[in-house]
Amino acid sequence: MERSREHDEEEEWERSTAAVRHETTDKISDKILVEDAFKTSEVPSWTKQITLRAMVTSLILSLVFNFIVCKLNLTTGVIPSLNVAAGLLGFALVKAWTTILAKVGFLKQPFTRQENTVIQTCVVASSGIAFSSGTASYLLGMSPLIAGQGESGNTPANVKKLSIGWMMGFLFVVSFVGLFSIVPLRKIMILKYKLTYPSGTATAYLINSFHTPKGAKLAKKQVAVLFKSFIFSFAFSCFQWFYTAVDGCGFSNFPTFGLQAFDKRFYFDFSSTYVGVGMICPYMVNVSLLIGAIISWGIMWPMIESKRGIWYSADLSPSSLHGIQGYRVFIAIAMMLGDGLYHVLFMLVKTIVSLIANNSSKKDSSIVTPGVTDQDAQIANYDEHRRTEFFLKDQIPNKVAISGYIILAIISIIAVPFIFHQLKWYHILVTYAIAPVLAFCNAYGCGLTDWSLASNYGKLAIIIFSSWVGLEHGGVIAGLASCGVMMSIVSTASDLMQDFKTGYLTLSSPRSMFFSQVIGTAMGCFLTPLVFWFFYKAYPIGDPTGTYPAPYGLLYRGIALLGVEGISSLPKNCLNLVIGFFFAGFVINLVQELLKRKETRFHIHRFIPSPMCMAIPFYLGGYFAIDMCVGSLILFMWERRNKQRATDFAPAVASGLICGESLWSVPAAILALFNVSPPICMKFLSASVNTKVDNFLEGS
Secondary structure (H helix, E strand, O other), X not given: OOOOOOOXXXXXXXXXXXXXXXXXXXXXXXXXXXXXXXXXXXXXXXXXXXXXXXXHXXXXXXXXXXXXXXXXXXXXXXXXXXXXXXXXXXXXXXXXHHHHXXXXXXXXXXXXXXXXXXXXXXXXXXXXXXXXXXXXXXXXXXXXXXXXXXOOOOOHHHOOOOOXXXXXXXXXXHOOHHHHHOHHHHHHHHHHOOOOOHHXXXXXXXXXXXXXXXXXXXXXXHHHXXXXXXXXXXHHHHHHHOOEOOOOOOHHHOOOOOHHHHHOOOOOOOOHHHHHHHHHOOHHHHHHHHHHHHHHHHHHXXXXXXXXXXXXXXXXXXXXXXXXXXXXHHHHHHHHHHHHHHHHHHHHHHHHHHHHHHHHHHHOOOOOOOOOOHHHHHHHHHHHHHHHHHHOOOOOOHHHHHHHXXXXXXXXXXXXXXXXXXXXXXXXXXXXXXXXXXXXXXXXXXXXXXXXXXXXHHHHHHHHHHHHHOXXXXXXXXXXXXXXXXXXXXXXXXXXXXXXXXXXXXXXXXXXXXXXXXXXXXXXXXXXXHHHHHHHHHOOOOOOOOOOOOHHHHHHHHHXXXXXXXXXXXXXXXXXXXXXXXXXXXXXXXXXXXXXXXXXXXXXXXXXXXXXXXXXXXXXXXHHHHHHHHHHHHHHXXXXXXXXXXXXXXXXXXXXXXXXHHHHHHHHHHHHHOOOOOOOEOOOOOHHHHHHHHHHHHHO
């Protein structure tokens, strides 16, 4: 998936499965009939592709992945691609189960690639809800906890107390509409325009390889490596827990580069999760994060803090949006919005140009692609014919899709204002009127580039609807809620089309893809609020200096405040910095695109940092960027030593590191709920402070 998954901005990181992309390229370059290997395998009907064991496996993995995504959302918001782990773990669990049944003679239905695809689709749909649900962004931004971090907008009309009941109800009301918005265009996207959907294609080749004899052997080795990595990560996290008696203790507060650097949030915090994330994300993503941390915490914030009492009041609390925190939040928002605006405009232009080119090419079918041999054409024709045959076999009538969209939209228009009285029925109606167009643009652009811009459309909705409603009438809540409505449509539309592409390449029925997406979405709507509530009750969520700072909660609320209050909410000189970084986010992307088009042998565009990635450390600091750079360093050294082995096993090692530490948060949270504290506090003091402590203890 790639969901993207801040997956908010995280959707950019979800397109970062480098190892799988490499495998995909290799597969495509091999002149082998993919479907010829499965010629003797019977393709089950769509009802037999969605099996009970597939649904049970999906539910188990959905719970696991919801914990992983929730933890990542609440820490830094950087979500890597989890498609590889979903496909691999789904294969491992069901293959182990069917092997046991086969040995005792009870196996009735063999494990097929179509069933594997259903599991992967279901799990990714569920974990995608964990991202797009906004429990760590726009929904959390409504809470009194986040609202209390700033004086402006902290009024009853602009605050909503979180409750598991209305959160779950809101997700069920809005999360299914997007599934129907893009279904009528599936044949145009997949068959007519032949959009690649890189993540969906990579996942399909991965699943196809699992179910060939050679691929199954490699998959078993990958599972073994993933399991070892998981055990190490889980055990190391358990070990670290014993040294965290109070806040500020433990390995996660190790002053790796000295105490002064630690105060500026530069240290390695021994997080195996983000080391694993760094192994999955492209090198430039991790370097961009580090550059952003250096620019902000190393240069800008110390300079602005030296103006305390001049640019902003010295009496303000550190968390006030009218003080240093305001610079951190609003400058980060500006850079994200600049990056987002560029990509929205770029994608619209690219979509229009591509549509015109596709229509023009249809008028001249005599054009022969240079360099394509008869053998290549035979291979492509055989695979394409067989895949098209099954893709057209089980259709979803357009009347059903259109009727489903209208009915669910009406339900949402009626229900959402009961949950958020600040939003009126006509606000929701306007959202659902324009959403299908944006869903098409997002799905089409995602097919071309693998970029999902759902979060950017959500941010635009915040600004539009918060300013429309106004501060006095609850514009902050209205903007944040409209973000959820918009994101749920735009995100699920592109995700579903990715799944249709995966199904097309694995001969999975469109109906099984659609219904597994529906089931996975339902699982996500149920599990996501429960998992979030588990963290919410066990830990101090939203504390900027705590274990779970949930950065996007304050960032999204800051966008809503910009919508209702405008520039009046910014501290002194913050507006100039905001404008500068907004244009910087736009221009950096533009420069990168221009360098791409003037390609040189040095590929300079690859060394241009990502503004979106640079903006995240502006608020959080550089500790997680250092973790991710360590992951990149491990991968780089592994590739230098044995590139093929790194390509085969690095995603499995990374997935194990992520799963192990993330799942340790479950027993750790349970212990916290029962007030069981770690026995030891490991803390680091300067020599002078240590002397004072010794003297104090001796005197007492």
